Amino acid sequence: MPVARDIMSPGAECIGANDNILEAARKLTSLGVGALPICGTDDRLKGVLTDRDVVVKVLGKNLDPQQTKAGELAQGEAVTIGADDGADEIFATMARHKVRRLPVIDGHRLVGMVALADVARALPDPQVGDLLEALSTD
Template identity: 75%
Template structure:
């Protein structure tokens, strides 16, 4: 059985909950990624910040990214996948929550990220098409 651990990108870096959005944007740029998990000082996952969040929730509303803290953009509950969960579970979670990226956790520890492309490569052709269709609709 192929698991989330098998298809994830390991060693995901976090945006600290107490960092500014400007700091998170720099980290996104340096890493060349579109999303970062948000980690609290307690080393627990608080959510995910995306480049789109920065544009829509901060810049688009005229807020100063140097004054807005990353924790202000965290969702009420982070959607995650367990490292040993199957690719089918990754598919189901992405589809039901309409997310394109999932932090992968082992216990409470962040161990990687699974992106839509990772899941699509691991799924059979029909399931990959279903996933893309589910995430492309409103």
């Protein structure tokens, strides 16, 4: 079975924890992605910022996207997957945390992102249905 480094999108770009949400939104747009890892000044992963976070947690709450920092939206410890973890572990982590994207780390270094679509292509059909069901229920 493939491991995360086999199915991830390599070269994920971070948004800095001190960068504002307007910068993050522009980066999401220019890269054509729905999520960006949030990295601190120590180059460690602090969380993941999604396009939904921008809309719901910033714009929806009338916060100023130029004054709100990406790091303010990082909640607790980031959920990650190791580069050598198998598709089954990715599946289990996504289902357990109800996330559709996971940063892939090698040690403490961010090496890519793995999305639900990546896992769906790597898993046998019955597991794909189980994963979609797990992510779609409360």
